Structures are given as structure tokens and as C-alpha cells.
Amino acid sequence: MSYFSNIYNGIKTLLTGMSVTGKYFLTSRKGAITQQYPDNRDTLKMFERFRGEVVMPHDENNEHQCTGCQKCELACPNGSIEIIWDRGIDETTGKKKKFIDKHIYHLGLCTMCGLCIEACPTDAIVWAPNFENSTYDRTQLTKVLNRPDSKVKAGIED
Amino acid sequence: MNISLNITETIQEWLIGMMPEGAASIVAMVAVALIYLIIFAVAGLYLVLLERRVAAWFQLRIGPNRVGPLGLLQTMADALKLVSKELTGTIKADKFLYNLAPYFVIVSSLMALAVFPFTKEFQAFDINIGIFFLIAISSVGVIGILLGGWSSNNKFALIGAMRSGVQTISYELSVGLSLLTMVVITGSLQLSEIVEVQKQGWLILQGHVPAIIAFMVYMIAGTAETNRAPFDMVEAESELGAGFHTEYSGMKFAYFFLAEFINMFIIAAVATTVFFGAWLSPFGITESIPWLGAFWFLGKTLVLVFLMMWFRWTFPRLRVDQLLTLEWKYLLPINLVNLVIMAIIVWLNLTIKF
Ligand code: SF4
Ligand code: SF4
Numbered sequence: 001m002s003y004f005s006n007i008y009n010g011i012k013t014l015l016t017g018m019s020v021t022g023k024y025f026l027t028s029r030k031g032a033i034t035q036q037y038p039d040n041r042d043t044l045k046m047f048e049r050f051r052g053e054v055v056m057p058h059d060e061n062n063e064h065q066c067t068g069c070q071k072c073e074l075a076c077p078n079g080s081i082e083i084i085w086d087r088g089i090d091e092t093t094g095k096k097k098k099f100i101d102k103h104i105y106h107l108g109l110c111t112m113c114g115l116c117i118e119a120c121p122t123d124a125i126v127w128a129p130n131f132e133n134s135t136y137d138r139t140q141l142t143k144v145l146n147r148p149d150s151k152v153k154a155g156i157e158d
Numbered sequence: 159m160n161i162s163l164n165i166t167e168t169i170q171e172w173l174i175g176m177m178p179e180g181a182a183s184i185v186a187m188v189a190v191a192l193i194y195l196i197i198f199a200v201a202g203l204y205l206v207l208l209e210r211r212v213a214a215w216f217q218l219r220i221g222p223n224r225v226g227p228l229g230l231l232q233t234m235a236d237a238l239k240l241v242s243k244e245l246t247g248t249i250k251a252d253k254f255l256y257n258l259a260p261y262f263v264i265v266s267s268l269m270a271l272a273v274f275p276f277t278k279e280f281q282a283f284d285i286n287i288g289i290f291f292l293i294a295i296s297s298v299g300v301i302g303i304l305l306g307g308w309s310s311n312n313k314f315a316l317i318g319a320m321r322s323g324v325q326t327i328s329y330e331l332s333v334g335l336s337l338l339t340m341v342v343i344t345g346s347l348q349l350s351e352i353v354e355v356q357k358q359g360w361l362i363l364q365g366h367v368p369a370i371i372a373f374m375v376y377m378i379a380g381t382a383e384t385n386r387a388p389f390d391m392v393e394a395e396s397e398l399g400a401g402f403h404t405e406y407s408g409m410k411f412a413y414f415f416l417a418e419f420i421n422m423f424i425i426a427a428v429a430t431t432v433f434f435g436a437w438l439s440p441f442g443i444t445e446s447i448p449w450l451g452a453f454w455f456l457g458k459t460l461v462l463v464f465l466m467m468w469f470r471w472t473f474p475r476l477r478v479d480q481l482l483t484l485e486w487k488y489l490l491p492i493n494l495v496n497l498v499i500m501a502i503i504v505w506l507n508l509t510i511k512f
Pocket of ligand 2: 065071073120122
């Protein structure tokens with residue numbers, strides 16, 4: 001008798017599958033997930049966890065949170081980050097201290113793995129949702145993340 | 159032989175005024191052939207577009223919508239592109255068979271179109287063995303597929319072609335038997351007479367339970383006949399590249415592609431004719447306007463085509479052994495029992511007639 005129950009189950013499961021796709025078919029006009037990209041450039045909003053490029057946010061006083069610890073440089077598996085650092089005198093304490101000169105990020109080498117962002121102890125670098133990164137010149141993909149004349153936010157090292 | 163060439167007759171009568179009778183009948187035949195060729199080449203292209211839009215909707219996408227208004231010219235553009243492409247081939251291919259194969263496929267599917275009664279008048283060739291002709295013609299196409307696979311000198315193409323052979327030989331049986339089940343009611347193989355019988359109710363209602371079983375078997379076997387998913391092991395992309403047409407390019411590829419879609423239309427059109435009353439309108443609501451028959455015929459056919467697309471985008475592909483189990487252990491026995499039940503029902507006059 002398993003012969004007939006096989007037929008019954010077969011038909012039942014096929015109809016279940018068809019009802020699922022049928023529902024999708026009926027709701028597809030509202031729920032289409034396709035983005036008609038260049039047309040909706042103005043309204044297109046990337047989702048939160050999208051990995052476009054690594055950026056270093058600066059606040060209104062042109063201060064970032066990078067201490068120059070180089071952990072991101074070490075974490076990067078393919079050497080996309082180079083930190084050029086220097087030592088200077090800390091004004092408040094008068095002691096010698098490490099600070100960054102340039103945080104260089106090679107977007108062309110980056111695989112968007114996110115290890116640098118995980119590694120950073122002070123959350124100085126984050127993901128930005130910008131994906132329109134194509135250029136006509138490779139050198140434009142090498143970016144300096146800290147802005148000129150920016151300095152580290154006070155108290156971030158403590 | 160009892161052949162009536164309905165639309166050919168009208169054209170012929172018009173031509174006889176201009177030339178001798180023999181020439182007129184030949185010119186009329188050529189004219190009808192050309193009309194069919196143009197209509198169905200375009201219809202095939204639009205079926206491809208329909209398939210792509212429907213597939214997109216099933217997958218929550220949008221589908222082609224750039225070329226022309228609402229993307230309506232997309233497949234035209236694709237066809238133009240394919241025409242302009244180079245015809246490549248493998249070096250050691252059997253050139254003669256290789257070039258012949260696409261024509262087998264496309265010609266056999268276009269031939270089958272001649273017998274459909276689109277309306278009472280619009281039927282090119284009302285042969286008295288209509289159903290038999292259709293079953294016979296639909297299995298000629300597989301020769302083209304086998305030739306194409308064999309002559310390409312490519313092992314994937316050959317495997318694909320052989321699978322197609324296995325599949326078509328098995329499922330031909332179910333298609334034939336399920337149509338025979340319905341012929342038991344009509345008592346005629348001629349398509350125009352089958353339609354005539356259905357004026358007392360579509361056959362799927364007249365034959366009630368066994369007719370519905372026959373219809374289900376027919377749709378499954380028909381989908382397998384056209385080599386479409388879930389029975390598309392012939393061109394299983396994940397295993398065989400593109401299957402039997404891996405080595406074809408340009409227009410020859412387009413013939414295979416077009417033939418697949420015309421075959422889908424044919425399978426749906428046969429179902430429409432045999433089960434759903436061809437050009438008859440439901441309850442005879444538009445009986446006084448004969449040309450609306452074409453609308454009803456195409457409407458019903460498109461619903462069935464949609465059903466096949468629904469199958470394709472829902473079900474996963476079968477394995478070869480599953481395919482054969484389905485045919486030989488399930489469809490065929492069910493079909494034979496069904497045929498006997500139908501015979502008994504007709505014998506005891508249990509059919510529903512209005
Ligand atoms: S995301 Fe990965 S590859 Fe890119 S800079 Fe960070 S660590 Fe290097
Ligand atoms: S970005 Fe973060 S990890 Fe990299 S040097 Fe600056 S503080 Fe250290």
C-alpha cells in the first residue's frame with residue numbers, strides 16, 4: 001500500500017511547493033528585490049552591514065580616534081594598510097608619545113574582510129556603505145584616511 | 159483521404175482567379191506556410207520573453223524591462239544578436255549531421271503546428287488522424303537532438319542527447335496513452351471532430367475522474383517531452399554545460415532554443431484541444447462571433463503554458479533513475495488502469511453531457 005501513499009505524498013508535496021512559489025508570484029510586484037541601480041541612485045540606501053570601504057570618522061574638531069597602535073596594519077592579511085607614524089611631545093603630560101602621520105589605506109588591495117576593524121582597540125576605523133569606487137587611475141585607490149591637520153581625540157588612549 | 163484545408167481553401171479560391179489551379183494550390187500552401195512561420199517565430203520569441211518575466215516574478219525579481227516599452231523588444235534584440243553571431247563548431251564534428259540537426263528540431267515542431275484548430279476556420283491541415291500525427295511528429299524532434307549531440311564530438315553533448323533519447327522514448331508512451339484515453343470518448347482522431355464532440359461539454363468535464371487523471375499524466379509527461387525543468391537532464395547546466403547544444407552558436411543555437419519554446423506551446427495546445435475544448439468558449443458565451451475562438455484557444459493555451467512555467471520554477475530537477483521510476487512504475491500503470499476505467503465509463507454511458 002506504500003505505492004498509493006507514495007503517490008498521495010508526491011502530489012501533496014508538489015502542491016505545497018507550487019503554493020509557495022505561487023504566493024511569491026502574486027506578491028512579486030510589491031516585493032521585488034531587484035535594485036534598478038543607476039536609475040535610483042538618489043534614493044538607493046545600502047543596508048547597514050554593507051562593506052564598501054574602510055573609513056576613519058572625524059568629529060567636528062577634526063579629531064579622530066586612531067592612536068597609531070598599528071594593530072590594524074598587523075591584522076590585515078594582504079597589507080592593505082600602512083601606518084606612517086612619528087613620535088612627539090604630549091602637551092598635557094610633557095612625555096614622548098606615538099602618533100600617526102598618515103594612515104594609508106589601499107582600497108585596491110583590500111578584500112573587505114573586516115579584520116582591521118575587528119582589531120582596532122579604539123574603533124577608529126569603520127565601514128562606509130559607499131560602493132561607487134571605480135576610477136580611471138589606480139593611484140586614486142590609495143587613500144589617506146586621517147585628514148590633514150587632524151589629531152587624536154584626547155583621552156582615547158586611557 | 160479526407161483532407162480539408164480550411165484557410166488554404168480561402169486563399170486558393172482567391173488565387174484561382176489569377177493562375178491555373180495546380181499553381182494556385184501550391185502558391186496557397188506556400189503562403190500559408192509562410193504565414194505560420196512568421197506568426198510562430200514571433201510567438202516563440204514572445205514566449206521566451208514571457209518565460210523570463212514569469213521566472214523573474216517567481217523569484218521576486220523584475221525581469222527584462224529595458225529594451226523597448228516594458229522590455230517587449232528584448233527577445234527581438236536577442237534574436238538579432240544571435241543572427242549576427244559567428245557559427246562556430248568543433249573541428250572533428252560530423253559537419254553534415256551537425257548542420258542538419260537544428261533543422262530537424264525546428265521543422266518537426268513547426269509541422270505539428272499545422273493541425274491545431276485555432277478557430278473553426280483557422281486550421282491549415284485538418285488531417286483525419288490528427289492526434290496520431292501530433293504524437294508521431296513530436297517524436298521526430300528527438301532525432302534532431304540525438305544527431306546534434308552525436309555529431310558535436312563532445313562528450314557532454316552526447317550524454318545530454320542520450321538522456322534525451324531515454325526520456326523521450328519513455329514519456330512518449332504516457333503522452334500517447336493519456337491522449338488515447340480521451341480518444342475513447344471522442345471516437346475520432348480528427349481534431350475538428352474532437353472539438354465538435356466537446357460542444358456538449360469540454361472533455362475534462364465529460365470524462366470527469368479519469369479525464370482529470372489523464373490530464374495530470376499528460377501534463378507531467380508533456381513537460382518531460384519538451385525537456386524542460388524538472389525533467390531537463392538533457393541540458394542539466396550543472397552537469398553537462400548546455401547539454402546537446404553545447405557546441406552550437408548563433409542562429410543554430412537559436413533554432414534549438416526557439417524549438418523548445420514552440421514545443422512547450424504545442425504541448426499546451428494539444429492539452430487545450432483535447433481536454434479544454436480548443437476554440438469553444440465556456441458555456442458558449444461568444445458562439446456568435448467565430449473569430450473570438452482564436453482568443454479562447456490562445457487564452458487557454460497560455461494558462462497551460464503558465465502552468466508549465468510554474469512547474470519549472472518550483473520543482474528541483476529529477477535524477478535519471480527517478481525519472482525512469484516515475485514513468486515506468488507510476489505514470490504508465492496508472493495510465494493503463496485509467497484507460498480501462500475510461501472505456502468502462504464510456505461503455506456504461508456514465509460520461510457527463512450537457
Ligand atoms: S578589510 Fe581586511 S583586507 Fe581590507 S584593510 Fe581591513 S584587514 Fe586589510
Ligand atoms: S586604526 Fe585602530 S588599530 Fe589601526 S593604528 Fe589606528 S588605533 Fe590602531
